[in-house]
Amino acid sequence: QVQLVESGGGLVQAGGSLRLSCTASGRWFSNYAMGWFRQAPGKEREFVAAITRNDGSTAYQDSVKGRFTISRDNAKNTVYLQMNSLKPEDTAVYYCAADPRSGYSDYPEGYHYWGQGTQVTVSS
DSSP states (O other), X not given: OOOEEEEXXXXXXXXXXXXXXXXXXXXXXGGSEEEEEEEOTTSOOEEEEEEOSSSOOEEEOGGGTTTEEEEXXXXXTEEEEEEOSOOGGGOEEEEEEEESOSSOOSSGXXXXXXXXXXXXXXXX
């Protein structure tokens, strides 16, 4: 059973920073591509960032490029999302996701396993 647990969400003022963490169970972590998605009320779940399993290549949604950084620590079974210069429009529930694929996907359907989500609220 693959389990993902997110943490690090909270309330922050615009311009502030948060770091989300997603810790995975099991020994498989290094073999999985990892992604971060978010879902705001009344909106569809959208891609935020991803990191590949092999060479650690990264990809980002255009609106977060230059502000967010995804990274992984395979020794700790953890993927991170460092979020800087936060904006009110970044407010959402953030989910991490995992899939045993090469490369990455920017669609939710491309991931088999999901965490429960962590709320990020950015006040103006």
